[in-house]
Amino acid sequence: MVEWTDFERATIQDIFSKMDYEAVGPATLSRCLVVYPWTQRYFGNFGNLYNAAAIIENPMVAKHGTTILHGLDRALKNMDNIKETYAELSVLHSEKLHVDPDNFRLLADCLTIVVAARLGKAFTGDVQAAFQKFLTVVVFSLGRQYH
Amino acid sequence: MTTLTDKDKAIVKALWGKISKSADAIGADALGRMLTVYPQTKTYFSHWPDLSPGSGPVKAHGKKVMSGVALAVSKIDDITSGLLELSELHAFKLRVDPANFKILSHCILVVIANLYPKDFNPESHASLDKFLASLSLALSDKYR
Numbered sequence: 593m594v595e596w597t598d599f600e601r602a603t604i605q606d607i608f609s610k611m612d613y614e615a616v617g618p619a620t621l622s623r624c625l626v627v628y629p630w631t632q633r634y635f636g637n638f639g640n641l642y643n644a645a646a647i648i649e650n651p652m653v654a655k656h657g658t659t660i661l662h663g664l665d666r667a668l669k670n671m672d673n674i675k676e677t678y679a680e681l682s683v684l685h686s687e688k689l690h691v692d693p694d695n696f697r698l699l700a701d702c703l704t705i706v707v708a709a710r711l712g713k714a715f716t717g718d719v720q721a722a723f724q725k726f727l728t729v730v731v732f733s734l735g736r737q738y739h
Numbered sequence: 740m741t742t743l744t745d746k747d748k749a750i751v752k753a754l755w756g757k758i759s760k761s762a763d764a765i766g767a768d769a770l771g772r773m774l775t776v777y778p779q780t781k782t783y784f785s786h787w788p789d790l791s792p793g794s795g796p797v798k799a800h801g802k803k804v805m806s807g808v809a810l811a812v813s814k815i816d817d818i819t820s821g822l823l824e825l826s827e828l829h830a831f832k833l834r835v836d837p838a839n840f841k842i843l844s845h846c847i848l849v850v851i852a853n854l855y856p857k858d859f860n861p862e863s864h865a866s867l868d869k870f871l872a873s874l875s876l877a878l879s880d881k882y883r
Contacts, residue, residue, distance in 0.1 A: 626862060627861060627868055644861055647861075648861065705848060705849055705864065708853040709852040709856035709859060710856070717771050717775035718775060720775070720849065721775050724776050
């Protein structure tokens with residue numbers, strides 16, 4: 593089981609309580625699709641992903657970005673049992689969606705960068721460490737049920 | 740994986756033009772974050788008296804790292820040849836596990852996003868990520 597310090601718990605809850613999901617979600621997914629274009633393989637039915645501008649303006653990307661970000665709420669509410677919390681979603685991503693779990697890491701890196709861009713001075717090294725630890729646990733849990 | 744297009748090179752040079760005056764600060768911040776967020780990287784610096792972010796050794800080394808980045812920007816048309824000496828240094832003397840280049844690159848990107856959010860849009864991010872990957876590949880070119 594993952595051990596969280598008081599600082600880590602407070603920091604993670606704080607970041608998400610102030611998060612603008614409708615801005616950060618779309619920004620994160622679109623950034624991922626632009627920076628790591630092979631991730632577009634999972635979104636063949638999303639319409640125009642032809643260039644960066646199209647991806648950033650794509651409403652399906654925006655909607656899905658928000659959905660994914662809200663998916664992190666489960667972990668926020670169950671920080672002491674993230675692995676179990678994501679067991680079902682892990683199976684879904686493996687058996688139905690067939691997503692290479694390395695993509696979760698790529699998306700997590702993009703989320704870190706979007707949050708870093710928005711928080712400015714508040715995004716200290718210690719805050720970054722807590723945030724990335726949280727995302728690492730989520731990423732691990734989402735890949736856990738693959739076989 | 741890491742052929743830089745003319746567009747990539749133009750974007751990297753333009754971005755570097757904007758941020759290079761803060762290169763020392765960026766390097767120090769990135770290195771400090773790396774040591775904090777990825778504590779396993781501290782194993783390379785056991786000879787430093789002080790590993791805390793903002794300390795003398797961290798600042799000095801951050802500056803050194805960014806001068807390597809500056810060199811790569813100036814030799815962007817052939818980074819592998821341009822970084823030959825640094826590559827030999829890392830291969831035969833420093834022997835840094837190449838996985839750590841990815842880690843430091845990520846921290847550099849985080850700092851740039853943090854300090855220049857408006858300039859660090861997805862396209863700039865993509866080009867800079869490719870550039871740092873090329874740099875990392877050049878640094879490990881002589882490893883084996």
